Amino acid sequence: MKSVKAITAIILLLFVLLASAGAIIRIDITSPERKLPIAISRLAGPGGDEISNIVAADLHYTGIFELIDGRFFIEPSEEPFGRTNWTAIGAEAVLKGRVKTISGDIRATVFLYDAADGTAMLHKEYESSTTLLRQLAHGIANDAYGRLTGKNGVFRSKIAFVASSGHDRELCVMDWDGGRIKRLGVKGAVIPAPRWSPDGRRLIYSAQRDGVWGIYSFDFDSMKEKLVVSSRGTLLAGDFFPDGDRVIYSSSEKGHPSIYIYSTTAGETRKITSSRGIDVSPAVSPDGKKVAFVSDRGGSPQVYTMDGNGYNITRITFEGAYNTSPVWSPSGERIAYVGRHEGKNQIFTILPDGSDSRRLTGEGNNESPSFSPDGRFIAFSSDRRGRKEIFVMRADGSGQRSAGGMAASSPRWSPN
Amino acid sequence: MIRGGASMRRSLIALTVFAFIASLGCAKKKIVTEVVPEPVKPAIEETTQEAQKAKPDDKAAAVAAEQEKITEKEVAAEAGKSGAGEAQTADAEAGASKSDSAKKMFVAEVKGVCAPDAGQSAVFESVFFDFDSYAINDGARPTLNQLSAWLSGGGAAISIEGHCDERGTDEYNLALGDRRASSVRDFLVHSGVSAGRLQTVSCGEERPVCAEQTEECWAKNRRARFVLIKKSPENNGG
Numbered sequence: 156m157k158s159v160k161a162i163t164a165i166i167l168l169l170f171v172l173l174a175s176a177g178a179i180i181r182i183d184i185t186s187p188e189r190k191l192p193i194a195i196s197r198l199a200g201p202g203g204d205e206i207s208n209i210v211a212a213d214l215h216y217t218g219i220f221e222l223i224d225g226r227f228f229i230e231p232s233e234e235p236f237g238r239t240n241w242t243a244i245g246a247e248a249v250l251k252g253r254v255k256t257i258s259g260d261i262r263a264t265v266f267l268y269d270a271a272d273g274t275a276m277l278h279k280e281y282e283s284s285t286t287l288l289r290q291l292a293h294g295i296a297n298d299a300y301g302r303l304t305g306k307n308g309v310f311r312s313k314i315a316f317v318a319s320s321g322h323d324r325e326l327c328v329m330d331w332d333g334g335r336i337k338r339l340g341v342k343g344a345v346i347p348a349p350r351w352s353p354d355g356r357r358l359i360y361s362a363q364r365d366g367v368w369g370i371y372s373f374d375f376d377s378m379k380e381k382l383v384v385s386s387r388g389t390l391l392a393g394d395f396f397p398d399g400d401r402v403i404y405s406s407s408e409k410g411h412p413s414i415y416i417y418s419t420t421a422g423e424t425r426k427i428t429s430s431r432g433i434d435v436s437p438a439v440s441p442d443g444k445k446v447a448f449v450s451d452r453g454g455s456p457q458v459y460t461m462d463g464n465g466y467n468i469t470r471i472t473f474e475g476a477y478n479t480s481p482v483w484s485p486s487g488e489r490i491a492y493v494g495r496h497e498g499k500n501q502i503f504t505i506l507p508d509g510s511d512s513r514r515l516t517g518e519g520n521n522e523s524p525s526f527s528p529d530g531r532f533i534a535f536s537s538d539r540r541g542r543k544e545i546f547v548m549r550a551d552g553s554g555q556r557s558a559g560g561m562a563a564s565s566p567r568w569s570p571n
Numbered sequence: 572m573i574r575g576g577a578s579m580r581r582s583l584i585a586l587t588v589f590a591f592i593a594s595l596g597c598a599k600k601k602i603v604t605e606v607v608p609e610p611v612k613p614a615i616e617e618t619t620q621e622a623q624k625a626k627p628d629d630k631a632a633a634v635a636a637e638q639e640k641i642t643e644k645e646v647a648a649e650a651g652k653s654g655a656g657e658a659q660t661a662d663a664e665a666g667a668s669k670s671d672s673a674k675k676m677f678v679a680e681v682k683g684v685c686a687p688d689a690g691q692s693a694v695f696e697s698v699f700f701d702f703d704s705y706a707i708n709d710g711a712r713p714t715l716n717q718l719s720a721w722l723s724g725g726g727a728a729i730s731i732e733g734h735c736d737e738r739g740t741d742e743y744n745l746a747l748g749d750r751r752a753s754s755v756r757d758f759l760v761h762s763g764v765s766a767g768r769l770q771t772v773s774c775g776e777e778r779p780v781c782a783e784q785t786e787e788c789w790a791k792n793r794r795a796r797f798v799l800i801k802k803s804p805e806n807n808g809g
Contacts, residue, residue, distance in 0.1 A: 160582050322777075345777050347742050366730070366772055389749040389773045391742055405746065407773075410753055412746040435746040449743060455703065456743055477703065479743045493740050500740060522740050564741065 182219055182304050190221035194246035199232040200254035202261055202288055209292035213310040218549055238273040246270050250299055261285050267299050276302045289334050309527045313569040314534050315349045315358055316545050319562045333558035341373055341380055348523055348565030350392055353399045355571045361392045370404055384417050393437035405435040414448060427465030440483050447481035447490055458492050471509035480523060484530040491524035491533060502535055515552030525568045534566040694729060697794040705750040707758050719762040728768040731755050732796040736789035737776045748773035755795045
């Protein structure tokens with residue numbers, strides 16, 4: 156009798172434990188102990204394949220998921236979700252759904268299931284015109300990522316860049332994965348990297364037209380370009396302050412390239428550095444308190460930081476004779492920059508106090524780093540395949556791959 | 572069939588209580604960053620309209636929707652913008668700021684600055700620089716002295732273009748090209764040429780004369796180039 160009761164008690168206890176084990180799936184993305192096995196089932200219906208492929212590619216690129224190969228799937232897309240069909244192949248999360256087309260629009264109904272207990276962590280409908288299928292799919296990936304990690308996905312973000320066509324330069328924008336490249340209609344002989352406004356509705360950039368440099372802003376709402384500031388000399392757009400009003404830039408109007416701040420509301424310019432050499436490439440920290448920039452005041456181009464008013468100039472790079480192009484991560488915790496290494500340009504990151512520098516690239520020349528809005532990815536330009544084009548990688552240097560496939564340079568990731 | 576009566580009942584109660592406590596304990600052992608209370612029944616949570624009907628308080632969707640306008644507007648925007656188009660847009664919108672800066676600038680009709688060499692031939696031989704340097708080196712001095720004499724003897728005005736080899740980063744090279752042009756201008760002014768006849772412009776690494784990745788080619792690209800310009804009346808603006 157007693158042994159039977161004991162066995163019953165143990166069995167019941169185990170059952171309770173197992174039932175509560177899968178109630179909540181979460182991944183700690185800062186220190187993932189393992190990749191979460193997820194199955195992305197093909198969405199049933201027209202366009203379902205393309206949508207699933209985009210979602211799978213987005214989630215796979217984060218490096219924190221293990222995507223189960225579709226050849227192992229037992230359950231057809233059209234059939235309802237059966238938990239054991241998925242636990243049998245090791246999936247812990249399952250994305251399923253269906254797509255309908257309704258007179259030029261697509262409507263996708265998507266579920267994200269927790270395979271351990273069969274509950275739907277996500278059940279959502281998405282609708283758009285068929286032309287926006289990619290953005291719709293990226294939205295699904297964002298939602299799945301958000302449910303599984305508690306963080307916002309960046310799969311709807313954009314990369315602005317400068318396309319090359321012979322001797323001409325043209326501003327373009329594409330999806331983060333290189334899809335849907337759009338020309339903005341802004342051309343010039345020389346256009347350095349554009350910068351996004353903090354709200355993501357404008358770009359500022361420098362352009363030389365008829366021999367005269369100016370800093371221009373392009374507004375996505377009006378699709379129009381406007382001159383912000385122009386002067387003698389070479390003007391290079393630096394960055395916005397978080398208030399979206401002040402713009403920091405470099406100008407050689409007084410002889411040597413120095414750093415200026417222009418307030419668009421006040422219409423006033425203030426010069427904040429003076430050196431007998433070159434001060435260029437200012438980048439504002441996310442909290443607006445610090446500016447990283449490049450100066451050769453020490454004899455060679457190096458990265459410095461200073462306060463927003465030009466005080467407390469501190470050099471932070473000491474390795475190598477050529478360090479340029481600083482950009483802050485969105486958390487302000489690291490600065491990415493370009494350093495010369497064995498005769499080529501490579502991307503490094505460093506702490507703002509100048510310690511812990513790490514090299515992320517090694518093949519070809521790699522320049523113009525720019526962080527994604529969550530700081531987990533970096534866009535950059537690389538000539539490793541023969542000509543300069545846009546590449547992306549994870550912020551630890553893994554997963555380097557091209558995006559967009561155009562002859563291009565100077566990428567800048569949108570802030571949202 | 573399990574039999575037992577009262578003691579069985581007690582065991583079952585104890586088991587149920589124990590299992591309840593155990594399940595509470597287990598929830599804490601997961602790899603969890605946040606626990607978001609999810610509705611247990613699979614109800615439709617939200618419907619997102621991906622076209623222009625984004626919710627005004629959903630900022631991300633609003634930006635996405637606005638950016639989606641790019642897709643629809645683009646055909647019209649591209650048709651309207653040609654090479655001259657965007658410059659005209661800038662002029663129309665800039666208004667006062669543009670005419671103010673025009674008064675400060677020396678306005679010269681410089682056609683095709685930093686355009687390909689054909690159609691913009693140099694008026695004098697170029698001078699060259701060491702890597703990453705904008706100092707006038709000894710080899711450049713004789714050429715600059717001759718240029719100075721030539722300029723002083725006539726009424727010509729020239730544009731000094733600063734160029735770099737492709738090894739540096741694009742933006743820094745634009746600044747470096749600018750400093751190279753300024754160094755040459757300063758030298759010429761110091762030797763007696765009127766500053767008003769010298770204009771400087773940086774071409775960065777954008778206009779190389781050769782593309783090989785050799786020291787010989789790089790040295791040819793690190794140069795200041797001299798181009799004749801015509802003076803035009805200053806634009807007094809509106």
